[in-house]
Amino acid sequence: MNKVVSNADEAIRGIEDGMTLMLGGFGLCGLPENSIAALVRKGVKNLTCISNNAGVDDFGIGLMLKQRQVKKMVSSYVGENAEFERQLLSGELEVELVPQGTLATRCMAAGYGMPAIFTPAGIGTEVAVGKEIRNFNGKDYLMELAFEADFAIVKAWKGDTMGNLVYRSTARNFNPVMAMAGKTTIAEVEELVPAGELDPDQIHTPGIYVHRIFQGVNYEKRIEQRTVRKQS
């Protein structure tokens, strides 16, 4: 049951051209930085990436976009990335924009073994085009399918050798639902501890969902919008 691998390059073994990946994080917060760097090194191409955002030009998934490794992005908000916008407008990149709650819940559905969800988000908009609509108690809902991903790659604060994960603050975001949704799930953590050191009551992602885990190095944790107040 030891799921520990030595580094990001070993963790991403088996990720091939044309696969679908889920990448945790919201903006640049809670990103699997080490794994993204390894994917850039590996140069794997034609990827479909499911991730709430597309990074910025020189960080996060932006690094993979720059190397033209991404064929399609499935995201809710991509406004922070000029290279993304350029590739999209020139037709080099496909994008499926998904309401944020729908995105999260389609991950959750996969992790809960449910094929689809019904949500009111997008009713009456272009998001609903071509999708089945059902009426429950007088209100319309869109049927949205659970995601299928070959690999989910998430970032946690702490993890143990059994793959149990604990996240920190809002770096939790999409990571727990994506961890549950991958056919193979890779977790990178800031601190890897022996099994038994984490309190079972405090585990956010049970290790059953995690297949490979490693302790990352040199986390930059870049801040996208540094906002502060003055000492009074």
Place this chain on the structure above:
Amino acid sequence: MLDKDGIAKRIAREIKDGYYVNLGIGIPTLVANYIPGDMDVVLQSENGLLGIGPFPYEGEEDPDTINAGKQTVTMLPGSAIFDSAMSFGMIRAKKVNLTILGAMEVSENGDIASWKIPGKMVKGMGGAMDLVASAENIIVAMQHVNKAGESKLLPKCTLPLTGIHCVKKIVTEMAVIDVLPEGGFKLRERAPGVSIEQIKNATAGKLIVEGQIPEMII
């Protein structure tokens, strides 16, 4: 005419003690500055936080603690962290009492367009579609007219929609307006110094003016 802070101040008066509130990006974010200190109000951030506090002091920024606008924030005592699926679960389940967001256009039947200008802007809808589809109490904070001087309160939205029949109230630099369930912009209040005539001229959709229209109390 109100400035952005004036709009935020007026909207803050719609918040009641005990509310859970989701604030969108832009003017809605400013509303947090005008919630009376003696009120218990919890701000929800859809990336997964209840209890947003003020910006951190310089040097105390935590890259792991951000709001939905990706700004560094602090957490107030009693805060809770959860994943993004649960965050939209509480929105869909109508646990959040009030949603305040910006818009590019609102129609007289309560449709809202806020996320896309075809051929020009491809940023995505973020959580806005989920919020407007589920929230029962939605206030739009926006300018009455766009930069080209055209009304943003229309008979019908021209831009791609974010949601339909959902906006209940609009606060602009000129007016407080209710969107009636049967359709129409019902004028409730005027900004200080703004005439009904000015509001009429800036409103392309059906404006309903009945009786005395008081000036806003800011």
